[in-house]
Amino acid sequence: MKNLVKISGIVVALLVLFTACEKDETNNPTVDGVYEGTLNGSQTKSTAEVAESIPATTEITITGENGIRVHCYTENFDTTFMMNYYMDNDSAHVCYTGDDFEEMYGHMLGEGHSGGMMDDMHDGETEWMHHMSEEHNEGDEHFGGFDMTNHSFSYTFQMDMNDPSDDLHFQGIKQ
Template sequence: MKKIRLISVTIAMSLFVFTGCDRPELPYDNKIEGIYVGTITSPNGQSKEERKITEDAMAEITKIGNLMIEVHLFNSELDTTLILNYYDDMNFVRVCFTGDDFETAYGHRLSEDHISRGMMGHIQNNETEWMHHLNDEHQGDGDEEHFGEFDIQDHSFRYRFDRMVDGITTKLEFQGTKL
């Protein structure tokens, strides 16, 4: 009987050790995935006084890799998909371009350590993932713009982007709340 109990304890401890080595779900991983219902707003002219055009829209957020999401924005006029990295920043999860889109936007590539997401092992001085990303990956005095975020407390997602139609670029902003 003692032998069976010892084997059971050994198996239980082995399972505990093996499952403890996996990367646990981060608290916001499951909170950002899902469908967000809201609007896409675009300016109707150059001045602030001119009316804005607002249309109903949806965003479907799907986790596709380690700290990487696919954002599918769509409505009756628009259907676009973005691949973005995401970073914890207290009550927010902020997003940034990845791969070639990062290089096109900022003029330099992500470092190799950060592409593999090994960067989180050397966060220091109580940095959030977002602060660490900004400090390690963005150059200059913080003038490299970012375009979106999730607000964990109010379950919302906001993202600004450009749309090219007939050679004309229009700035758009999606603002939605999770279903």
């Protein structure tokens, strides 16, 4: 009988421990997850040349500090690429990384930084504010991000950098 009481006590203690350690998404939202929504743009026009919204899914996977893999797909569209994300109060904005960053903005990501990308942040500065002040010139364009309050993700895919009329726009809600 003593062993049964001890085992019951241990089980109850473990349940309390696991419940206490469970992550609460409402207090600590994350960007990773599956977003269901639509993809639209000039390439989604029907045969009658009417723009349509096509059901689409985007899977976001965290790959490291500020890094994500974005996989967006529909019946006729499937792309996967890497990006960085930067928290900004109730939002998180995305920006290119690696060669894509250099091609878009004309310099390597992290030039002039020593240590980690966010090591020299100032008081009251968000990750996004720091990224913008350290890495970008006024007018540099970005193409999407997360609304943490509404649990949504939006992104504009540049199908042809020289022709914005070919852009595809994803808008989705986290499932």
